[in-house]
Amino acid sequence: MRDLVKTYPAGRGAGAGAGPVRANDGITLDVRQGEVFGLLGPNGAGKSTLVRQLTGLLRPDSGSVEILGHDVVRHPERAARLLAYLGQESSALDELTVSLAAETTGRLRGLGRAQARSQAADVLTELGLEGIAGRPLAKLSGGQRRLACFAAVLVGERPLLVLDEPTTGMDPVARRAVWSAVDRRRAEHGVTVLLVTHNVIEAETVLDRVAVVDEGRVIACDTPGGLKALVDGDVRLDLVWRTEAPLEVPAVALLAERAERTGRRWTVRTSPEQARELVAAVTTGPAFAALDDFTLATPSLEDAYLKLGGRHGGLAK
Numbered sequence: 001m002r003d004l005v006k007t008y009p010a011g012r013g014a015g016a017g018a019g020p021v022r023a024n025d026g027i028t029l030d031v032r033q034g035e036v037f038g039l040l041g042p043n044g045a046g047k048s049t050l051v052r053q054l055t056g057l058l059r060p061d062s063g064s065v066e067i068l069g070h071d072v073v074r075h076p077e078r079a080a081r082l083l084a085y086l087g088q089e090s091s092a093l094d095e096l097t098v099s100l101a102a103e104t105t106g107r108l109r110g111l112g113r114a115q116a117r118s119q120a121a122d123v124l125t126e127l128g129l130e131g132i133a134g135r136p137l138a139k140l141s142g143g144q145r146r147l148a149c150f151a152a153v154l155v156g157e158r159p160l161l162v163l164d165e166p167t168t169g170m171d172p173v174a175r176r177a178v179w180s181a182v183d184r185r186r187a188e189h190g191v192t193v194l195l196v197t198h199n200v201i202e203a204e205t206v207l208d209r210v211a212v213v214d215e216g217r218v219i220a221c222d223t224p225g226g227l228k229a230l231v232d233g234d235v236r237l238d239l240v241w242r243t244e245a246p247l248e249v250p251a252v253a254l255l256a257e258r259a260e261r262t263g264r265r266w267t268v269r270t271s272p273e274q275a276r277e278l279v280a281a282v283t284t285g286p287a288f289a290a291l292d293d294f295t296l297a298t299p300s301l302e303d304a305y306l307k308l309g310g311r312h313g314g315l316a317k
């Protein structure tokens with residue numbers, strides 16, 4: 001995609017003074033065939049707007065999108081033959097059973113009846129969905145429905161999968177099934193995957209490259225390792241207190257001022273030397289007695305993401 005620009009007009013229902021929203025502000029990205037490419041960014045960054053333009057569902061104001069040699073801005077109808085899209089909104093197939101939704105998707109993608117049925121059955125088995133194959137999507141839990149929609153996406157074997165937050169609401173078993181299925185298609189069929197996600201930790205293991213989008217622009221694009229190099233040298237110390245943190249311990253009181261706090265968990269990003277001192281201070285005496293757990297870790301993709309946010313403002317909120 002080249003120089004994609006998309007501005008939404010000011011909505012009628014918007015509050016006074018709300019102007020048009022420039023959701024994509026000149027996005028240029030090259031996704032290579034056969035790679036799993038991640039789009040990361042905070043809420044409202046413009047990720048869904050970007051992928052909806054790739055899928056031919058939304059027309060950019062300007063810029064171009066080429067998929068496997070096809071210009072999908074000029075020929076949006078071709079997108080359906082090139083890619084399978086899992087959007088955030090619920091499926092139009094909600095009234096169908098899981099197996100019929102998968103089979104119907106295959107038929108819509110041009111498979112014959114027998115082929116659609118057998119591919120649907122294979123995908124349901126692969127994802128562990130046989131037990132709920134006969135139930136309507138509308139009557140499933142959120143995570144089950146999401147997995148069923150993902151199953152339908154895989155039927156018909158499109159060379160490009162565009163997945164917008166595919167694992168939202170899923171339990172760990174379902175999530176693992178999704179990532180294995182993605183990985184298998186990449187390894188065995190050279191399928192290209194464009195993945196929108198907030199869950200950087202979960203996505204880190206499957207991504208070949210990542211673009212970080214903020215306010216409609218790409219602010220970084222690299223391998224997970226390349227992005228992590230941005231925070232090279234820092235380490236992350238996580239402390240989980242049993243109940244309240246013992247603020248009467250001077251080292252803990254000092255930490256309180258700089259730690260990110262989520263419930264009983266405190267997270268501090270710091271140099272290895274200082275981390276060693278902190279660990280020494282909290283693993284003795286009353287501080288240690290109050291600790292439930294602690295970990296010291298090298299930087300993750302999430303740390304890199306937060307650091308980028310720190311530099312550009314916005315992401316780390």
Ligand SMILES: Nc1ncnc2c1ncn2[C@@H]1O[C@H](COP(=O)(O)OP(=O)(O)OP(=O)(O)O)[C@@H](O)[C@H]1O
Pocket residue numbers: 008009011021022023041042043044045046047048049050
């Ligand atoms: N149909 C629409 N009409 C008007 N504004 C919109 C519309 N869709 C999105 N926007 C605005 O465009 C911006 C980008 O939205 P978009 O949905 O692309 O973000 P996102 O990165 O996918 O966010 P999230 O992670 O929350 O899904 C936001 O400011 C959003 O409010």
